[in-house]
Amino acid sequence: MVEGESPMSAVLKTALPVRESPAPGSLALKAEAKGLDFYYGAFKALKNLHMPVYEKKVTALIGPSGCGKSTFLRSFNRMHDLYPGNRYQGEIRMYPDNVNILAPDVDPIEVRMRISMVFQKPNPFPKTIYENVAYGMRVRNINRKAIVDEKVEKALREAALWMEVKDRLHDLAFNLSGGQQQRLCIARALATDPEMLLFDEPTSALDPIATASIEELVDELRQRVTILIVTHNMQQAARISDYTAYMYLGEIIEFGETDQIFIKPRNKQTEDYITGRFG
Amino acid sequence: MGAATTDADLHAGKLRALRALIASHKRWDLFFASVGVLALMFGILAFVALFFDMAVDGVPRITPDFFMSFPSRRAENAGILSAWVGSTLVMLVTALAAVPLGVGAGVYLEEYAPRNWMTDVIEINVTNLAGVPSIVYGLLALGLFVYQFGLGQSILTAGLTLALLILPVVIVATREAIRAIPVAIREGAYALGASKWQTTHDHIIPYSMAGILTGVIIGLARAIGETAPIITIGALTFIAFLPPPPVQATAPFVNFEWLTSPFTVMPIQMFNWTSRPEEAFQANAAAAGLVLVVMTLVMNALAIYIRYRLRRNIKW
Numbered sequence: 001m002v003e004g005e006s007p008m009s010a011v012l013k014t015a016l017p018v019r020e021s022p023a024p025g026s027l028a029l030k031a032e033a034k035g036l037d038f039y040y041g042a043f044k045a046l047k048n049l050h051m052p053v054y055e056k057k058v059t060a061l062i063g064p065s066g067c068g069k070s071t072f073l074r075s076f077n078r079m080h081d082l083y084p085g086n087r088y089q090g091e092i093r094m095y096p097d098n099v100n101i102l103a104p105d106v107d108p109i110e111v112r113m114r115i116s117m118v119f120q121k122p123n124p125f126p127k128t129i130y131e132n133v134a135y136g137m138r139v140r141n142i143n144r145k146a147i148v149d150e151k152v153e154k155a156l157r158e159a160a161l162w163m164e165v166k167d168r169l170h171d172l173a174f175n176l177s178g179g180q181q182q183r184l185c186i187a188r189a190l191a192t193d194p195e196m197l198l199f200d201e202p203t204s205a206l207d208p209i210a211t212a213s214i215e216e217l218v219d220e221l222r223q224r225v226t227i228l229i230v231t232h233n234m235q236q237a238a239r240i241s242d243y244t245a246y247m248y249l250g251e252i253i254e255f256g257e258t259d260q261i262f263i264k265p266r267n268k269q270t271e272d273y274i275t276g277r278f279g
Numbered sequence: 280m281g282a283a284t285t286d287a288d289l290h291a292g293k294l295r296a297l298r299a300l301i302a303s304h305k306r307w308d309l310f311f312a313s314v315g316v317l318a319l320m321f322g323i324l325a326f327v328a329l330f331f332d333m334a335v336d337g338v339p340r341i342t343p344d345f346f347m348s349f350p351s352r353r354a355e356n357a358g359i360l361s362a363w364v365g366s367t368l369v370m371l372v373t374a375l376a377a378v379p380l381g382v383g384a385g386v387y388l389e390e391y392a393p394r395n396w397m398t399d400v401i402e403i404n405v406t407n408l409a410g411v412p413s414i415v416y417g418l419l420a421l422g423l424f425v426y427q428f429g430l431g432q433s434i435l436t437a438g439l440t441l442a443l444l445i446l447p448v449v450i451v452a453t454r455e456a457i458r459a460i461p462v463a464i465r466e467g468a469y470a471l472g473a474s475k476w477q478t479t480h481d482h483i484i485p486y487s488m489a490g491i492l493t494g495v496i497i498g499l500a501r502a503i504g505e506t507a508p509i510i511t512i513g514a515l516t517f518i519a520f521l522p523p524p525p526v527q528a529t530a531p532f533v534n535f536e537w538l539t540s541p542f543t544v545m546p547i548q549m550f551n552w553t554s555r556p557e558e559a560f561q562a563n564a565a566a567a568g569l570v571l572v573v574m575t576l577v578m579n580a581l582a583i584y585i586r587y588r589l590r591r592n593i594k595w
Binding site (some may be wrong): 055077082109113119125126135139172185188189 | 297298372394425461463464465466467468469471472473481482486592593594595
């Protein structure tokens with residue numbers, strides 16, 4: 001504790017890491033929600049959210065059903081723009097270019113090209129394994145076979161699926177198991193070198209073994225990509241994330257390092273949720 | 280001991296009551312199943328009876344000559360050559376016109392149209408169009424295609440008229456096929472940065488193709504039996520020549536003159552024969568009807584096969 005600082009501000013500094021603390025250099029902001037409100041028509045689903053997302057860290061969003069964690073996640077790749085009546089207010093800034101990705105003059109397609117997403121239920125396209133992974137490149141007009149081949153292999157390796165599928169790349173993706181399909185979706189999301197990866201409860205449709213393999217994968221991926229993950233499973237958040245935000249009724253009740261949130265939450269509500277007294 | 284017996288009796292009594300209840304529920308199951316089977320049989324038996332009645336009259340007339348002869352004043356020489364060729368060519372025009380228009384409209388309404396009152400009005404009208412009597416389309420086509428556009432009483436006019444007629448069917452089938460695609464697939468494409476057109480072209484249209492083609496063929500199966508609008512636009516009932524062939528041996532190898540040719544179609548030929556008093560022509564009508572029904576059944580079978588083939592790779 002630095003001389004002259006109040007105990008409270010010291011607590012805040014360690015609990016709520018900002019860019020200059022606690023470990024300078026290792027922490028860089030990748031994105032940051034600043035006063036984010038979100039409306040489904042007249043319903044205000046997100047209320048004045050402030051949250052940093054640190055580069056090459058895993059940030060978990062937890063909270064009871066309907067708390068807005070998926071809504072928050074889907075704001076990061078402007079998924080809400082697909083449906084009429086949705087409205088954002090406030091900002092999500094993305095770094096290093098410091099652009100507000102929610103600004104009306106920022107094309108949602110550009111945002112989605114920079115930030116990939118993995119969904120709740122594995123959603124491979126009814127195409128071959130190869131074409132699923134290659135689709136992000138097709139969208140970007142990358143069609144040179146040598147390049148696509150290489151990227152498909154690299155993405156499948158990163159998603160820990162290569163060994164299982166290398167001999168049947170031209171089989172239909174639907175013939176894979178649920179866990180394999182989800183890893184395929186991760187490979188698909190990785191193949192275009194995203195700056196950030198969003199996971200929306202990626203293991204909620206999977207069995208425990210497949211879940212473990214996805215968690216292991218997330219753990220490895222943090223080396224090269226910033227990850228934001230929504231999870232229903234608090235043990236999962238505790239296992240795989242560096243930072244955790246607890247949300248309730250569209251608000252972030254508490255944000256901090258995962259250890260701190262799970263070991264000594266500052267907020268009574270967070271504690272009740274984490275210890276299972278609520279939610 | 281006494282108490283235990285009472286308990287066991289009580290338990291047995293409960294079970295008996297439960298079984299009686301289940302039995303009475305099952306009687307209703309049986310009752311409804313019987314009513315359902317009867318309802319089903321009514322429709323199927325009526326069709327089978329009609330079909331066999333027609334077959335008995337018509338089958339003796341179904342010979343290769345019947346397919347290869349023009350209509351004639353003498354019933355035993357008359358055939359359906361000009362009718363089936365006409366029907367085939369009209370269906371070709373109908374399909375070529377209705378598929379792009381219907382699929383385009385359906386895709387637009389599902390994927391692109393803004394959600395507002397205008398779209399609502401258009402949607403309601405598309406559904407209503409399916410209920411417009413076909414003769415009204417015939418009148419419209421007579422005014423628009425025949426007189427206004429000067430297309431004449433041709434294969435082109437007939438094809439376009441029937442295309443209009445089945446357009447709502449194609450649009451509705453397209454929309455339903457598109458709606459069957461899970462939101463997650465669509466979002467998966469958008470999440471990779473695909474534009475609306477990329478998503479539509481790479482995913483929406485291919486995955487809904489089975490449903491669209493089924494709708495198109497069902498529509499064509501309806502169109503091939505349509506008589507009223509074709510008569511209204513002035514198809515001839517007695518045609519003893521074929522339209523010029525669409526392909527030829529000399530350059531440019533394709534020939535579009537057939538589009539403007541006079542024509543007749545199967546149901547008109549059949550109608551024409553039915554109105555003749557001679558018994559022999561009635562047999563001809565039955566034979567033509569049989570061919571028409573078989574053509575429709577084959578088209579429906581094709582629809583089922585295509586659906587099966589295209590959906591084999593798509594599971595959701």
